[in-house]
Amino acid sequence: MTLPIDLKEILRQTVADGYGDLVTRRTGQAVRSGIERILSRLDGETVLIDFGSVRCLDLSCADEIVGRLLRERAQERSFVLLNVDDGHREAIEFVLERNNLAALAKTKSGELQILGTLSEPARRAFAALVRLGEATAEELAQETSLPPESAGELLEELCRLRLVLRAAGRYRAPVR
């Protein structure tokens, strides 16, 4: 089950009606608290955070909303950042790299990307998995010409980071 969270709506509820920008540490803290309140009420293994109506995202907000959420909650759920544009991406990547974190983003054109810090082999494995839709370690090994053991290790690494989900021996991205 996925939980969609519209940041503009959270911003409206927690800070003020008129803002379209996610800027300042205080705003980031308020929005993160709003997200955490939603998370505490709902079950679900994947959380979609929608940046579609956000104009400017500064580093302080990116740290509170993405960095801190991942630092503290990524063990519990997969977070997918929706409708991320180049401006959002710049702030989010900066925060993720500084914290040695990775996050899954879906761009406005629908492309799935991993932002932040992740090894190149794991990135290639993820890209291959997205092409396949879902796969076992053996199927991924065939697709990538990797030894099955290596493919399995990469998929497990992606699972640990909650960038990939596993069910009945098959792996898939949290969203299509």
Place this chain on the structure above:
Amino acid sequence: MTRVIPVPQQFDDRTFDQFARAYSAPSPEEKVLFDAHATQWASPYGLLGLLVAGQAWLDRHKVHPLLTLPEDRDVAHYWARAGFFRYAQEFFELHGKVPKVVASGTSDVLLEVTPVREADDVHAVVDRIQDRAQTIVSHELGLEAQATMGFAMALSEACQNIVEHAGTGGWVAVQTYTWRRTLGRRVAVIAVADAGVGFRRSLEATQAKRFGDRWSDATALEAALIQGVSRFRDPGRGQGLAGIRRYVSRWSGKLSVRSGTARIAIVPPWDDDVPLADGLPDFPGSQVLLIIPAAQPAK
């Protein structure tokens, strides 16, 4: 006796230390005159520096310093268009006629002198600048769309330094102009300044021990800009200046931060500033300058 502090004829970051030297010179007089009658030009950095000087003088001596306006009417008009007098009259006893101006949408003043005291002010600044920044950064400077988005981010982070660390309010101003002297291109300039506690005092409680005898304005600036430390222990803190640094480096821009007796800079190839200047004349608070130049014309 009234002490006279001359405002440089060309008042920008290059001549700022000359102004700071006159400001910080020991003197028994409490009556002071900031003399801008011969000033021909002032950058946003210069104008904000003048406000900081006025505020700090008033806070310390409880007497309004005098300020003579530029004799040149065009210069005084520009200062008025930049919103300088609106705040200057809080701190200075103004001598000279303040021009009345009507805000113009076509002005090269991207953001007039704007006070920053709390997070809401930062929201307002970012909100006001975004549409015009897009026009200026992409059309006038010829930079990619990504530069516009980073521009608002850098502006926001620079303003937040005041909210989070200064312990008092400050100002921001943004302008574009053609920089003929060293660059021969148009630039967008963000200036942010406050008369607050400065970097050394802001970081003292968490960082001074680590530096021991070396602790100074210069090491505090190095710690903040190069090492990304903050007075807050949260792991996500201290990235604002680092983010601005990355932004200006990416677009061949300049970042300079002055606080107390030191100035640190990320110096692009087109500029000849030094990366770190220590032992400068003492000046209150912190002054941040970002310069983003137009894209290099295709050869």
